[in-house]
Each structure stands twice: as structure tokens, then as C-alpha cells.
Amino acid sequence: MARKKFVVGSFDDEEVLFPAVKKMRNAGYKIHDVYTPFPVHGLDHAIGQRETSLHTAGFIYGATGTITALSCMSWIFTADWPLNIGGKPHLPLPAFIPIIFETTVLFSAVGMVLTFCYLCQLAPFVKKHHFHPRATDDLFVMVIECTSKTNVEDLKGFMASTGAVEVNEQNVEAGWWLGRYDKDQKLYADESAAIA
Amino acid sequence: MQLKYESQIREPLVDGNKNYHQVTEDIISPIEAKPGKLWYVGFFISLALLLFGVYSVYREVTYGIGQWNLNKTVGWGWDITNFVWWVGIGHAGTLISAILLLFRQGWRTGVNRAAEAMTIFAVMCAGQFPIFHMGRVWVAFFTLPYPNTRGPVWPNFASPLLWDVFAISTYFTVSLLFWYSGLIPDMATVRDRAKTKLRKLLYGIASFGWTGSTKHWQRHESLSLVLAGLSTPLVLSVHTIVSFDFATSVIPGWHTTIFPPYFVAGAIFSGFAMVQTLLIIVRKVLSLQEYITVGHIEAMNKVIVLTGTIVGCAYLTELFVAWYSANDYEQYAFFYSRGNIFSPYGWSYYGMMFCNVVSPQLFWSQKLRRNIAFTFFMSVLINIGMWFERFVIIVTSLYRDYLPSSWPYYYSPTIWEIGFYLGTFGLFFTCFFLFSKYFPVIAVAEIKHVLKTSGENYKAKVTPIEELPASEFAHEYAHVAQPEHGRASSGMEH
Numbered sequence: 001m002a003r004k005k006f007v008v009g010s011f012d013d014e015e016v017l018f019p020a021v022k023k024m025r026n027a028g029y030k031i032h033d034v035y036t037p038f039p040v041h042g043l044d045h046a047i048g049q050r051e052t053s054l055h056t057a058g059f060i061y062g063a064t065g066t067i068t069a070l071s072c073m074s075w076i077f078t079a080d081w082p083l084n085i086g087g088k089p090h091l092p093l094p095a096f097i098p099i100i101f102e103t104t105v106l107f108s109a110v111g112m113v114l115t116f117c118y119l120c121q122l123a124p125f126v127k128k129h130h131f132h133p134r135a136t137d138d139l140f141v142m143v144i145e146c147t148s149k150t151n152v153e154d155l156k157g158f159m160a161s162t163g164a165v166e167v168n169e170q171n172v173e174a175g176w177w178l179g180r181y182d183k184d185q186k187l188y189a190d191e192s193a194a195i196a
Numbered sequence: 197m198q199l200k201y202e203s204q205i206r207e208p209l210v211d212g213n214k215n216y217h218q219v220t221e222d223i224i225s226p227i228e229a230k231p232g233k234l235w236y237v238g239f240f241i242s243l244a245l246l247l248f249g250v251y252s253v254y255r256e257v258t259y260g261i262g263q264w265n266l267n268k269t270v271g272w273g274w275d276i277t278n279f280v281w282w283v284g285i286g287h288a289g290t291l292i293s294a295i296l297l298l299f300r301q302g303w304r305t306g307v308n309r310a311a312e313a314m315t316i317f318a319v320m321c322a323g324q325f326p327i328f329h330m331g332r333v334w335v336a337f338f339t340l341p342y343p344n345t346r347g348p349v350w351p352n353f354a355s356p357l358l359w360d361v362f363a364i365s366t367y368f369t370v371s372l373l374f375w376y377s378g379l380i381p382d383m384a385t386v387r388d389r390a391k392t393k394l395r396k397l398l399y400g401i402a403s404f405g406w407t408g409s410t411k412h413w414q415r416h417e418s419l420s421l422v423l424a425g426l427s428t429p430l431v432l433s434v435h436t437i438v439s440f441d442f443a444t445s446v447i448p449g450w451h452t453t454i455f456p457p458y459f460v461a462g463a464i465f466s467g468f469a470m471v472q473t474l475l476i477i478v479r480k481v482l483s484l485q486e487y488i489t490v491g492h493i494e495a496m497n498k499v500i501v502l503t504g505t506i507v508g509c510a511y512l513t514e515l516f517v518a519w520y521s522a523n524d525y526e527q528y529a530f531f532y533s534r535g536n537i538f539s540p541y542g543w544s545y546y547g548m549m550f551c552n553v554v555s556p557q558l559f560w561s562q563k564l565r566r567n568i569a570f571t572f573f574m575s576v577l578i579n580i581g582m583w584f585e586r587f588v589i590i591v592t593s594l595y596r597d598y599l600p601s602s603w604p605y606y607y608s609p610t611i612w613e614i615g616f617y618l619g620t621f622g623l624f625f626t627c628f629f630l631f632s633k634y635f636p637v638i639a640v641a642e643i644k645h646v647l648k649t650s651g652e653n654y655k656a657k658v659t660p661i662e663e664l665p666a667s668e669f670a671h672e673y674a675h676v677a678q679p680e681h682g683r684a685s686s687g688m689e690h
Contacts, residue, residue: 014648037216037385038641039413049411054418062426072341073353081350088354095354098437102362105430109370109423113377116419117404120412122380126405135408136385138216 003171005146006032007155008131009164010139014040017140020162021046024144027158032143035135054119058112065107069100129172139166209302209643209650211486216644223638224386226482228395231633234481242625249619252612253328261331263612269597270607275325276441277586278617281466282322282624283364283438284459284582287431288467289315290371291499293378294427297420302650303495305642306487309382310478311471312375313635317627318470319368321620326360328616356440363437370430374423377416380406382636435463442589449529449593452517458510465503465552466582468496472575474628476568478637487638490566497565500578504556507585511553525598533592540606541592544584551581 011017017034021043024031031047034040077083078090117123135141142164146152156167210219231239256263266273289311296304327336339361341351351358383403390396406412439459442450472493479488518530534545555577559565596603631637648654 034410035408036410036413037220037408038381038644039417040410043410044414047410049414052411052415052418054415055422058422058426076341076350077353081347083350083352085352085354092354098356098359098433098440099353099362101429101433102359102366105370105426106366109373109426112419112422113373116377116415120409120415122404122406122412124401124404127400128405128407130388130407133388136381136388136406137220141408 003173005150005152006131006170006172007144007146007150007152007159008168008170009142009144009159009162010132010134010166011142011163012139012165013163014043014140016163017142018043018046020142020159020164023162024142024159029144029155029158032145035131035141035143037136037138037140040140054112054116057115058108061111061115062104062108064111065104066100068107069103070096073099131170131172132166206650207489207491208652209306209489209491209646211489211652213653214486214647214651216647219643219647220385220389220640222484223487223636223640223643224389226632227386227634227636228389228391232481235629235633239626239629242622242629245618245622246626247619247622248615249617249622252615252619253324255612256328256616257333261329263610265607265610265613267604267607269602269604270591270594272329272590272594273607274587274609274613274617275329277583277590278620279322279325279329280438280459280586280590281583282318282325282620284435284463284466284586285470285579286315286318286322286367286371286467287435287460287463288471289313289318290367290374290427290431291464291467292471293374294424294431297424298428301495302646303492305639305646306489306492307471307475307496307638308642309375309378309635309639310475310632310637311467312371312378313628313631313637314471314474315371315467316368316375317624317631318467319364319371320627321624323364323368324616324620324623326357356437356444359437360441363434367430367434370423370427374420374427377419377423378639378642379635380404381408381416382640384408385640386636432460435459447593448523448525449533449589451526452514454510454513454517458507458514461503461506461510462552462582462585465500465507465556466579468500468503469575469578469582472496472500472571473579476572476575478632482632482637484638487643490568493568493571494562494565497559497571497574500574501556501559501565504552504559504578508553511549528596529593533596534588541588541595544588545592548581548584548588551577552585555581 009020011020014036017040021031021034025048034043034047036043073096074091077092082090121128131143132139132141142159144155144159146155146169152169156169159167212218214222252263264273264275266275289308292304292311293308293315296308327333330336339351339358341353351361380403383399384406387396387399387403390399436456436459439455443452443455445451475488476493479485515530515535518526521527532539533541536542537546555574558570558574564570591607595607
């Protein structure tokens, strides 16, 4: 895999980070990602990411669970083995409600967690590049990918001027862990601004 | 855009002059340190109890259910009592992590991780009882619906006992997923701080390669919210279904429609008591008093007094309905087997009434709600009371059958029945000791998330919004779309 160059700026306060993100994007830089120790609300929109549709997937999994439970139980009690239980109806729909509900929840939860792990490429034994070890502690790490046109020194200076406490450049093997989501990232303010 | 405004008058959720790094330091450093003497003592006592439990179960499996004193009408005794008790305890964890998340209760962040862990361990303990109660435990898989070579013979989907199989297994799975997905970012924090090779490796595996990417956090938030939304009806359904085990029967004292809400309230009641018992010790031993504050304890005591009162109302409603029904059998169950203190099990009914109805009313006093020693005492008392409740429901309804010729001798457990119960305590506390040593007992990322709105030192810094006149307040805060007018607090301008 090709190696890519990134400029990495660390911020120690989300109140400095937000204006910095805005300035960076107004200047036309494309933010690869920001690594934060906790979910910073609004940051996803600030760096131009679209809403996740994970919850839609959850709904689909849940509906699958509902249909599976209802159809299985109906088929078993009416077609496969119509057992006579004290002369009660063969299709006792109200008595199916608890199992239908539990199966809905089970399918939805398991499906969503697996989808989440797949989308974020999370699994045991997965190794990813960490731009800063303190990104899970107290630093907000903004990462900008350099292209052949990028003036790295300018970028570093600009990043420091927006309030980064630490700026460096890293050469990283661009692997699958980089993610696929940044392709459809929209520009923040000026759509026509050239990417430096 | 900030949906939630944090009032100045509210008590801070994090005491002391903390910044993000200190939060990490305070919560993670007990994992990195060697456990103290007390930890070892507690751990080995739990392990010994667990081994005793394993031996008791071994006897039950080898010699059969006759190792227990269950008899021809008391077919459910300590085993099912303990099952319902443990499942009930589990409910508080889900309530804290899911329902309080939906209600945007900030104080849940300090206690949710440990409470969720408690849920998982409690459900593990609960599951043992119905499984070993089957007698032939090696055919326990017959309860699972899969195409088999026995016909296929399917389980009866209209039976509340099968609903239990689905409810408990779903509850365990979903709680585990919810807990672990919240744990991943914190495991990454431990990994990135790790000094030794082994710790780096193990926490590296456990953290699933978490980086803290904004996109991942966005998905993580969406996942937590939906899982909370799913867990909320789930937790209500689980104890509802457990109560169906009783309510769908025609046994006097069980055949009532009040059971589902009454059981759910009781479950939350006993669960919060267990959370108090555990966290009062944990905050002391791991010096986390600044994160699990007296305010947290008070908030949980408020839930205890609420649910305790609901449970008390349910007891009285039951008595009224027994009288109003004019049903002799129902009245016999309530006014003789339970209500008459001189009947064989009358003592258990009055024990239950005292522990669950009378004693929690003391928590109307703020002074007592904020008293840690008193809360600890009460939490133990409530758990004893809630055990009595299940014992009362099960045994007092069963020991007098319809025909006097079917009245068995006095039911009391054998040492192996008690051993099984003690064994689940061993399992529970062994797991909890390991959890408190190797896992962050407080959700680090969630504490950091509320730190700037609810930390003590940050609360002092932000503009005292209460002092603004209404017109100015409306001008400043009604249009969040104008970012420049935002308050100097985090997130407001975005």
C-alpha cells in the first residue's frame, strides 16, 4: 500500500477545536478526521459528515426479527406439528406477542452491533494507526491528508495559528482502516474553494 | 445545537477541580495498580462461595432434585425465589443505562457502567436456577426451538415458561452488547496508557482497535441511543414475563392482573438497592467519591422511595382485591397464609412488609437520603425484603393446596439449596471483583462528556443564566441558530 502524508494537530480544548475546524475548512483544507476522547456533539456536522443511517439498519433488523418469529411460530403450530394443547386455538396470536417482541429486540440489537463493528472496522486483534496516543485521553486530534499540491509548512503554520498545541506530520501506510466514509464529505462553506 | 440546558443550581456531577486528563487518571489508575489486601480477601471469599455452590449443584445433578426439600405442592421453593430475585436485581442496571439515557438524566454517567455490569452478573446468576431446577439439566437445550430429530417436537410457544427462555436470553444478550459497546472506547483509553506489554496486548484485543474517530463516535452515539430505546421496553417486558409465570396460573395469590407492573416496580426497587450496596463500597475502595457523589446516592434513593411506594401500593391493592373478590381461596391465601402472623409462613409476610413498605419511607427525609451509612444499611434491608417478597408469593401460595390432604409438611431448604444460593453470590461477587479490577468501573468517556457542563469547577465559570431577565434570556437563547450569541459553554455555539 502507498504511504500517505498527514499533518496532525492536537487541541486540548473543544472550544478551540470548533473554530479551528471552521477556519481549516474555510481555507479549503479537507479534514481527514478528528479523533476525540469522547463524543463531541456537533463535530460530525462541523467537519461535514453526513448523518449515520445505522438506526435505519436497526429498524430493518428488528422487522426481520418480527417476521421471523411470527412466521416460524405460525407455521409450527398450524402446519408442521399442530399440537393440541388443552383444546386451545392453534394460532393463539396474543400468546405469540412476548416471543415476537423478544425476537424483534434480539435481532435488532445483535444486527446493529455487528453492523456498527463492520462499518467502523472494529474487531478483536484489529490494529490501526493511532495518530496520537492521547486522543483517547485528553487531546482532540485533527488530521489533514496532504496531496501533492499541499504546502506542508504552510499548513502546519496555519494549524498552529488556529490554536493547536502540538503539530507534526506523519507518514502512514494508507490501509483499509482509513475508512471509506470521507469520500462523500461535503465542503463546509465555500463549495468552490480549491483544495490546497 | 444543545438540546439540554444545565442549570446552575443543580448539584455538580463531578466534584473537585478536574480536567480531562485527571478524569482518566482517577478512573483508570486503580486498574494499573496492584489490588489491595481487601480485594484479595473479598475475591477469595467469593471464590470459596462459588466453589461451595458448584459442589451443591454437583450433588443436585448427580443425585437428582431430591437433594432439595421441594415436595408435592411446594414444587417451586428457594430456586425460583432466587431466580426472580436475581432477575429483579438486574433490572436497575438497564434502567440506569437505558431509561435514564432517554430521560437525559446526567447523573447516570457516574453509575451506569457498574450498574450494567451488575445486571449482566445478576442475570447470569438468575439463569442458573430454572436451568438446574429442570432436574435433567443435560436436556436443557430441549427448550430451544430448532428442527430436531425428535419429531420434530417444538416447545410450546404459548407457555410463559418458554417466554422466559426467550426473555432472559434476549435480556442477557442485549445487556451484554450494550455494556460492551460502551466499554470499547474506555478499553482503548486503558490500552493507550498501558506501560506493560501484556496489558497493551490484552486491552488492545479488548478495545477492538478503537481510534476515537468522529465518524465512529457518531455511529456509537446512534447505536447507544437505539440500544437504549430497545432496552427500555425490553427491561419492562422481562419482569412482566417473569410475572406471567405466576399470573397466568390459577393458583390463589398468583392469579392477578396487577403482577406485571408490581413485579417491574419491585425489580427496580431491589436493583437500585443492590447498586447502592455495591457502589458505596466501590467508591470508597477505589476512592471515586468525586465521581459517585452523595448527589448520585441521593438520586438513587429517590428512585428507591418511589418504587418502594409503588410496591407498597401493589401489596395493599392485592389485599383489597382479595377481599373484594369474595373468593374463599384467594382470601385464604391473603388473610391466612400471608396476613395471619401466626400461620406457618406469616413471619415472612410481615418481614416483607416491614422491609419493603415501611422502611423505605424513611427516605422522604433528605438527611437520611444523603447519609451513606444509613443508605448502605437500607440497601441490604431492602434486598432482604425483596427476597422475602418472592418467597412469600411462591411458598405461601403453594404450601396449602386446595385439599387439606395435600397440605405438605413445613417446607424449609436443605443445605444444598442454600448452598446453590450462596454459590450464585459467589459467582456474582467473583465476577464483580474481577470487573472492578480489570475494567473501568466508571464510563470515562461519558464523564468527560458531561464534565464541562456538570463538573464542579466548570459550573462556577459559566455565566449565571438564572440572573438574566426573561426578555434577555429569550433574546439570547431562543434562536440557537445565531452562533455568536451563544453562551461561553461547550457545544452551545454549534
